[in-house]
Amino acid sequence: MTDPQNGRVVTRFGSQMLVRDEAGEIHRCTARRRLEHAVCNDHVHWHRDPQGHGVVTRILPRHNLLERMDPRSRKRKRVAANLDQVAVVVAPEPEPNWSLVDRCLVAIEQLPARGVIVLNKRDLLQDGLPPEPLREYRDLGYAVLAMSTQDGTGLEALxxxxxxxxxxxxxxxxxxxxxxxxxxxxxxxxxIGALSAMGGEGGRHTTTNATLYRLDTGGDLIDSPGVRDFTPPPASPREVLQGFVELRELAAGCRFHDCSHTVEPGCAVRAALESGRVSPRRFASYRALVEETG
Ligand SMILES: Nc1nc2c(ncn2[C@@H]2O[C@H](COP(=O)(O)OP(=O)(O)OP(=O)(O)O)[C@@H](O)[C@H]2O)c(=O)[nH]1
Ligand SMILES: [Mg+2]
Ligand SMILES: [Zn+2]
Known part of the structure; x- marks a missing residue:
């Protein structure tokens, strides 16, 4: 049996997980009995038992946890922990679902973490112009980066x-x-070869498990499975509003502090909407999420 070491969860599959030690070596581990399920990028303590098997004994406190609602089971699904930034990736193909982007941003604001919008496959843009909503996100203060893995442009900024x-x-x-x-x-x-030999994600086309990678330039990056939709866990209307940076600022100017921004007189949010200072698309995303999760 070895002394406990610090590690980070690279990926989890069932009761097994891959843990990266501080030297960057990856070890296959199981969880100690009755330990809560670990999630990608959990910081853990682990050791080798007398048989030489890796055992995770403790999950260290998380500074945040990204969760979404599973559309089938309607239960919370944990995506990854301890995130500093979240990049929401869109592309000309498949056609972007901008309400999905807004929903991801709500989850990002709740973490909280830095939100970045990535337009990939810029080589496929018909007229070379980025889609209009990207300008809205930039105006809201999010970093917006355009790139193509096909021709390599824009990757340095990412x-x-x-x-x-x-x-x-x-x-x-x-x-x-x-x-x-x-x-x-x-x-x-x-x-990937080394990970799949250890039972992790292989070279499959569609990603099925969130997996942590170490970047050569410093920093770590998690690849996650694609989603059809993204619904943040249930939240009060006030909490949903916190996910819309421009609306939460405006709401401070409403006449009533418990304004629902629907029918009240003196509503600063609706005034801004009517004068065109708030994007109707963003307001619709906000309303839809309040209806759904409230
Ligand atoms: N034209 C073009 N195609 C790209 C570019 N980047 C990726 N692709 C193609 O897009 C397809 C999907 O790429 P993936 O990287 O598997 O997409 P993903 O987001 O990981 O998908 P999931 O794992 O299912 O969530 C592949 O056929 C890629 O070759 C790009 O910059 N330009
Ligand atoms: Mg993938
Ligand atoms: Zn209001």
Missing amino acids: RETLSRGTGILLGQSGVGKSSLVKALLPDLEIR
Whole structure:
């Protein structure tokens, strides 16, 4: 039996997980009995038992946890822990679902973490112009980066953005999240080979498990499975509002402090909407989420 060591959960499959030690070596581990299920990027204590098997004995307190509602079971699904930034990836193909982006941003604001919007596959833009909503996100203060893994443009800006802390790529299936990870990690093929030999995610096309990778420039990046939709866990209307940076600022100016921004007189949010200072698309996303999760 070895002394306990610090590690980070690279990926989990059933009761097994891959844990990265402080030297960067990856070990296959099981969880000690009755230990809560670990999640990708949990910081843990682990050791080798007398038979030489890796055992995770403790999950260290998380500074945040990204969760979403599973559309089938309607239960919370844990995506990853201890995130500093979240990049929501969109592409000209498949056609972007902007309400999904807004929903991801709500979860990001709740973590909280830095939100980044990535437009991948810029090589597929018909007229070379980025879609209109991207300008809205930039105006709200989110970093918006355009790139292509096909021609390699724009990747340096993403590498720089991800060089500190731990980031995750979120987005619809097929937008190119795994392709981005691959482009940022030239030796990924080798690592994927090593991971799949240990029972982790293989070279499959569709990602099925969130997996943590170490970037050569510093920083860590999590590749996550594509989602059809993204619903943050249930929240009060007030909590949903916190996820819309421009609306939460405006709400401070409403006449009633418990304003629902629907029918009240003196509503600063609706005034801004009517004068065109708030995007109707964003307000509709906010309303839909209040109706759904409230
Ligand atoms: N034209 C073009 N195609 C790309 C680009 N990046 C990725 N692709 C293609 O998009 C497809 C999907 O890429 P993936 O990286 O598997 O997408 P993903 O987001 O990881 O998908 P899931 O794992 O299912 O969530 C592949 O056929 C890639 O070759 C790009 O910049 N331009
Ligand atoms: Mg993938
Ligand atoms: Zn109001």
